[in-house]
Amino acid sequence: MVDLQERPPADHPERPDRGGRRRAGELGGLELLRWTWRQLTSMRTALVLLLLLALAAVPGSVVPQSGVDAFAANQWKEDHPTLTPIYERLGLFSVYDSAWFSAIYILLMVSLVGCIVPRTLHYARALRAVPPRAPRNLTRLPEHRVVRLDAPVDDVLARARTLLGGRRYRLRPTDPDAADAVSAEKGYLREAGNLLFHLSVIIVLVGFAWGALFGYQGGVIVLQGGTFANTAASYDDLNPGSRFGADDFDPFLFTVDDFDITWLTEGAAAGTARAFKAALTYRDGDGPEDQYDLRVNHPLTIGSTDLFLVGHGYAPVITVRDGNGDVAYSGPTVFLPQDESFLSFGVVKAPSARPGQLGLEGLFYPTFDLVDGDPTTVWPDDLDPLISLNVWTGDLGLDDGVPQSVYLLDTSKASQVTQDDGRPFRLDLRVGETRQLPDGLGSVSFDSVQPWVRIQVSQTPGKEVALLGVVAALIGLLGSLFIRSRRVWVRARPGTGEDAGATMVEVAVLDRSGGADLSDVLDEIVRGLRDPEPSSHPKEPQ
């Protein structure tokens, strides 16, 4: 797999498999192991594995992944009850952690290592080796020229040495057994680039795995004015790596002092917001307090933890009084946006209300209006907010000991509060309004609106390693693609017959990198041999 272009003649794992030609039973255990290793580390297997990896990545882009988008994955599961068990068995909801996906890339890594190691050893030897002796018949090589020169043989060979040496070719020392030819080679760094590239792939994977094992991702909704302390319990959702422990949280605190947003009022993008800015005050451990304006594309780094602004919404401040007039619930309540209009859904639970527990469930309209008789929000900014809630009373199921979502109302044991005519009672409130509930259940007030921000917190150790890995991979790649690995042979012999007195020169080039047009290179060398003036040293074409 190391091989991008060519393979060295010896020591490369890919060879016609000798095991296949033997009779059955002749393969010993060790040999079988060796044969399997050969097969696994062969270039062909690596190619097939690469293509399999590409193919295996496809389902993850079509089926929602629970690790990426848990909500979409759950939604999909609800919509496809028949397929879900099958997909779950196949691991299609977490393709990139699944056994079969891991199997492919682990095999690929093994194949990679099995190739890098012998290739590195071979390269170390090749670095010290002299260019090989010229083949007996240079005209059999695909790229060659035969020219007739008038200079004597020794002069031509000396010229060839000077010419090729001047172009940073490594020359084979004069060889008494092959005194009629010059061997030259260059482009040794190509293989180094090649090896670096493949080694870097492993480095990137190590960095990636490190981050996945020892890092975590968490999300939290913080009200404007609210404070967050970095412990596991503070998170709304937390996705720690398997090696991330509760003690590994960086000890910091932050407060969202202010959240600022600019709504576009004209143009094609009217109604969308820009310039989100959450002003934070934060403190790392026992350090001094500091300020930071958290914006999209401008995360805050505290210690080894990064903070990102990823969302925002509204929290209406709602007060619920029960039938006795006591305050059963009061405070900002996070409503979750349903779409880009910021129509938001939320729930209020007042379990201490008497005579019955009270639950409210409904929508928040940032800028309420009736369009064709339908309630709707005409603008995502909270210019004229309204909450529209249904009311439930009875047992909200909070005492069952089963954890409940704060964004969902369990109405299985509760009954909906209705109007006198039997239709569901609906509470429509603007800011500052209070309404009594029917049947002496109490009252609800909508006091004000507070913005909230959603902050993504993550610790990704190893990200520098991964970055270093890809950068090294790119450098190696450039070397392996653009450094030309080339051998040149020049052979000069006295002419015979009608060429007697002249020198017959054969020049051949072997490009081990492919992709080059060698006729220009040959022309250059022939020209150089004909006219040895060093002034004519044009750049060698690629």
Next chain:
Amino acid sequence: MSNTAWETLSNQAIGAAGIVYFLALLVHLAEWASLRQPATARAARTSSAGSEGSEGDVLVATGPETGEEAPSTRTAFLARLGVLLTVIAVVAHFTALVGRGMAADPNRVPWGNMYEFTTAGTFVVALMYLLLRRRLKLDWMAPFVLGFVVATLMVAVIWLHSEVAPLTEALDSYWLVIHVVSAIIATGAFTIGGILSIAYLVKLRRGDATSGPLTRVPSLAVLDRTAYRVHAFAFPVWTFAVLITGPIWAHEAWSRYWNWDPKEVWAFITWVVYAAYLHARATAGWKGRNAAILACVGLATLWFNFIGINYFATNSQHSYASLGAPVVERIDGAPDVARVPLH
């Protein structure tokens, strides 16, 4: 000039570019048609132009034939006219891109939505063809490149067009320039390389025809080598765009440097396929035909990722194309997750 004037200019310029590309395509097709002439006339011409020696030395040229013939004056004229029209179209195309950027308030790079990505991508394809035309002897490619550019521009104008709007918040970063420029350059180069590989496969199937339009296309060895050179340029650029700048930016904007976002997945798939192409060129039994097939698969995944994936996966954070698609997720059930991407 007002923003509206810039936008109008941009729309008109893209229309003009489309028309001139189409004219250039027609001229190049006429050029190809003018090559079809009786075999005897061609044979006579080739033999007179064929013998080239150098200073009386014995010269055994073994390099591959280019398949080029001395063109007649009419063919040469049409070829020059076609190139001239292409240059004009590319200038108009560039004007359209500049106009898009100037029309936005504040001014910005014209890579804010799919329409702009696509027009920029086709621009790079056309420009790259013009730049490499002489160096890699790509004259024969003109009809294919122009056909591709005209078709893709039509897709952009008819289906992807959207009005000028400021950059969404996540896009408002200098990484946009680095990431998108490199991705678009790689896309342009891969497209040229893919056309070369398709030509290779067609030529391989038809054999070395002695008449007909295929004689214009260089020999298999030249096609294979040129395709490799273009891909070898594109691959590191793609690596830079997809595996370096992409993750760095993703880390800043979305908090994860690799999120298995559908667009990331397909960029990775494209990368793997092209890596396989580079390997295949060096593997016995995979050289030539299979490598060319891999290049075509790579091209297909590339353009599917560029346009197609936006319509298959709605949850991509790269889906700047889908107007009105729900990008904010409703939450029900624990764990309580409210993900409202700041677009």
